[in-house]
Amino acid sequence: MFKRIHKDFKFLLLALGVLSVLGFKSIQSKAPAEKAAPPNVIFVLADQWRSDAVGYAGNNEVITPNLDKLAKESLVFENAVTVMAxxxxxxxxxxxxxxxLTNGVFYNDKPLPNEALTLAEIYKEKGYQTGYIGKWHLNGHARDEHPFSARDKPVPKDRRQGFDYWKVREVTHDYNNSYYFDENDEKQFWKGYDAFPQTDSAISYIKRNKENPFLMMLSWGPPHNPYHTAPEEYRKLYDPAKITLRDNVPGELRDSARQIIADYYAHITALDKAMGDLLAAVEEEGLSDNTIIVFTSEHGDMLFSKGVLRKQRPYDESIKVPMLIRYPEKLTKPRQITGPINTPDLLPTLLGLSGIKIPDTVEGTDFSKPLMKGTDISNEGALIMLPVPFHEWKFSNGGREFRGIRSERYTYVKDLKGPWLLYDNQTDPFQQKNLVGIPEYKGLQDKMEKVLQARLKQTNDKFLPADDYMTQWNYLYDDKDSLRNDNYLMINR
Incomplete structure (x- = not known):
């Protein structure tokens, strides 16, 4: 009897073994996969950092070891183009x-409407913790207030566009005497060079919220001018006499340009140090694989190329910015992305990477699928514009309304008078030969005009004079000198 039971038991074990190979494995394969945790998002924004001012872009003079290392682990966007510089x-x-022209913020210090559906509101609705540190510049001022009056005031809670954790000042460029307002509108001071304690605050936020999905936006003020205010230890790293200039800096300005660029690079190296601290903290907390890290800037700086400073102009020094995206979980292959990506494309692309449905209010293009598949962006070009000249480049010093396209190779720009600029950026990287009106380039000009007109139609942009948009949105020019003079050409409408 015992032998029979033993024999039956052995048979049962054998049968179970067969099932484990043939059956159980099949059943196991059909079990639902564990749902992936939502990725954290850390968005680091610098102000006025142009695309060529990083080591990984081939600049051998600026010191950016941490960003260079990050670039080796990221998608590197060679043609990140700001829609409005x-x-x-x-x-x-x-x-x-x-x-x-859709959200109405085409002029500095004008308010982003409360009704706007924004990044933080979208992520917050999906259960994310949201935090913002640094420069805001979206509260604006009322029509009857002094133009810059809101820059030194707290941003009301209902004007924070979905961000809860809050250490923010509307605008400041006094980086060594910098204050902010917290969630309760209490005024606090950053100690020392503000980008360093701001980054430390972001690190603290990350550590406290690492058990939940979070969205953290860190917005530095530098390297925006004033150029000479970086910490002394970083300024000592650069000798103006050794700075190499772009070919389009006029001879009479080259000494001034070297000094300014040396100071500009000092800010950049200080920020690179802060970026290194942030990246180290993400690694130490074990968050690297499932965290989307974006580094970019709002716009560039001419830095005396073509004889001018700052931004707003349609040249590469102004409109092109550095941009890196690292997300090891889904962007497994670091590589160069040459297709142009425009400012409105960033939000839908982030949402796509995060697995979040893109709202109908979003006008940009979601490029997450080709990026995750390991392919490049397919795009005829990024839109660039200046609906209203103001402040540093107003009518009185040559400012003009323009619309244009920056493709992977070409730049084409129109003003209200007609075609204005056409550059082949491959053969003319310093944009010194304007091809508009040259017969042999007529086919190219016509092609770029067609691309621009299609984009303007797509965005419902009628390309009107500045005054029309100011009237439409009930805005006032912040400076009487911004007004168009009597000699400015008005087209028939």
């Missing part, structure tokens, strides 16, 4: 995924 319009376009 000035602060507030970029920020509103990024947060909403819309073009400036």
């Amino acid at each position: 000035v602060c507030a319009p970029w920020r509103a376009s990024f947060l909403t995924g819309q073009y400036p």
